Amino acid sequence: MGMAQFDLADFVDRVLAEDLGSGGDVTSASTIDRDARFEAIMDSREAIVVAGIDIAIAFFRKLDPEVRIEKLVEDGDAVPAGQDLMRLAGNARAMLAAERSALNTMQHMSGIATVTRQYVDAIAGTGATLLDTRKTLPGMRLLDKYASRMGGASNHRMRMDDGLLVKDNHIAVNGGDVAVTVRRAKAADHGLEVQVEVDRIDQIEPALKAGADRLLLDNMGPETLKEAVALVAGRVPLEASGGVRLDTIRAIAESGVDYISVGRITQSAPAVDIGLDYALQQLP
Numbered sequence: 001m002g003m004a005q006f007d008l009a010d011f012v013d014r015v016l017a018e019d020l021g022s023g024g025d026v027t028s029a030s031t032i033d034r035d036a037r038f039e040a041i042m043d044s045r046e047a048i049v050v051a052g053i054d055i056a057i058a059f060f061r062k063l064d065p066e067v068r069i070e071k072l073v074e075d076g077d078a079v080p081a082g083q084d085l086m087r088l089a090g091n092a093r094a095m096l097a098a099e100r101s102a103l104n105t106m107q108h109m110s111g112i113a114t115v116t117r118q119y120v121d122a123i124a125g126t127g128a129t130l131l132d133t134r135k136t137l138p139g140m141r142l143l144d145k146y147a148s149r150m151g152g153a154s155n156h157r158m159r160m161d162d163g164l165l166v167k168d169n170h171i172a173v174n175g176g177d178v179a180v181t182v183r184r185a186k187a188a189d190h191g192l193e194v195q196v197e198v199d200r201i202d203q204i205e206p207a208l209k210a211g212a213d214r215l216l217l218d219n220m221g222p223e224t225l226k227e228a229v230a231l232v233a234g235r236v237p238l239e240a241s242g243g244v245r246l247d248t249i250r251a252i253a254e255s256g257v258d259y260i261s262v263g264r265i266t267q268s269a270p271a272v273d274i275g276l277d278y279a280l281q282q283l284p
Helices: 008-020 026-031 053-063 092-122 141-151 168-173 178-188 201-209 222-232 249-253
Strands: 037-044 068-071 084-091 129-131 164-166 194-198 214-218 238-241 259-261 274-278
Touching: 008 053, 008 092, 026 092, 037 092, 053 068, 053 084, 053 092, 084 092, 092 129, 092 141, 092 249, 092 274, 164 178, 168 178, 178 194, 178 201, 194 201, 201 214, 201 222, 214 222, 222 238, 222 249, 249 259
Parallel strands: 129 259, 164 194, 194 214, 214 238, 238 259
Antiparallel strands: 037 084, 037 274, 068 084
16 A cells, blocks of 8 residues: 555554444344355445555455455546446455445545545646645544545655644744744754745745745735746745635646645545445356
8 A cells, every 4th residue: 555654454443443332233243144145346436536445455354354355446546437446255244344434434535536636637737746735634644645645646744743844823933034933944953854834925035045945835826926936936846835726726837836735635525435235246
């Protein structure tokens, strides 16, 4: 999955514990024989970009290590409505107990990947790179950012300690002086690039003279962004941020900025519709 820091086994255990409680799936235990088999197809009920399929599989394998699974797509694949994503055959009680945890996770992650792909497609050919943000579900950051990467975004600032970003509130605490705030950040010498948020053109030169390595242009319209790009003239990378929507991102990208960060792709992406249905056909 490309997430070295992610503890899949721990995640699966925690999610299943949340869903099953202390008594487990009492409905299946009451209505289905202990040794009954369940053969099913997981499919997409709308056009999506897939993310989290290996995590979904991990839930089924946790409850039935002998489950047979045929994976039909990979993370990052764009698939149409009606596409089969996997076929599985295993213990019926185990499959039904794992179903909701598997679907919830994959629906959420694929939702992020799907929306992200829409933003990536909207700026294709402009030279701008889409970035995600720290606006993620608490406790789900690694998965949310993985999903955005499957949609085509680049990960930016996984945690607060891997990027130094001077924002408006930092500047406000220092009396509104951009230069003073930037110099303090540089003097701390964390070995990190110092990125500075500016929301006015007149803040750009003071930030650069104080040593800013990168500027975040906050809530600026396309014309103001073009002015900022011309003023900076390639001295540092420029990132546009703040209120970026699917219908506005193309104009923002065409202003000439290097990066565009969008919180919506992880913060507001709706879950997609993925189902798991009993199948009459047998796995080969």
